[in-house]
Amino acid sequence: EADIYQTPRYLVIGTGKKITLECSQTMGHDKMYWYQQDPGMELHLIHYSYGVNSTEKGDLSSESTVSRIRTEHFPLTLESARPSHTSQYLCASSQLDATNEKLFFGSGTQLSVL
């Protein structure tokens, strides 16, 4: 069982609100990621971080921003939510073992913007 936690699990908010999705891991992983997933579709990388004070944009353009002030914490913020932001947001962290980098996912936050 991976020690990576996301809160809230579900969030329903109105258009224009500012929201922050929380992600924390207790495994000491340097690398962390945010993915966006719509029903029946593939995961898309929106942000990643290789360590403290490191953040990069992913493959999918996103109006969200992230920060990495502590190794264990990688929050995602939307300054002004819109209905087009409705989606599932998955946080992940990775660890390099002997041969491959293993990716661990949180349970996700299902965001609905009305």
Added chain:
Amino acid sequence: KNQVEQSPQSLIILEGKNCTLQCNYTVSPFSNLRWYKQDTGRGPVSLTIMTFSENTKSNGRYTATLDADTKQSSLHITASQLSDSASYICVVSDRGSTLGRLYFGRGTQLTVWP
């Protein structure tokens, strides 16, 4: 264009039966191929990771095969259980950074009926 295609899109089987899910990819260069299980409303959980030199890998009732020449992989589930109902996602990593870039399939939605 690097892509990962999975088939079938959805599958219904009876409890106790076996099934095989397919994954074809065009990702190049190739580093490794992963199968994940994603329960509804949860994050993906790793089942297997295979590198170029590995033809088969098992994890309990799950057996993955890889043919790097034809760029095909399959996931075989033996003696299915109700708890196997989930989306099964094929993910291919290219070379580059230690994690590489990940290409996600859209998943096969498996439903196991009693």
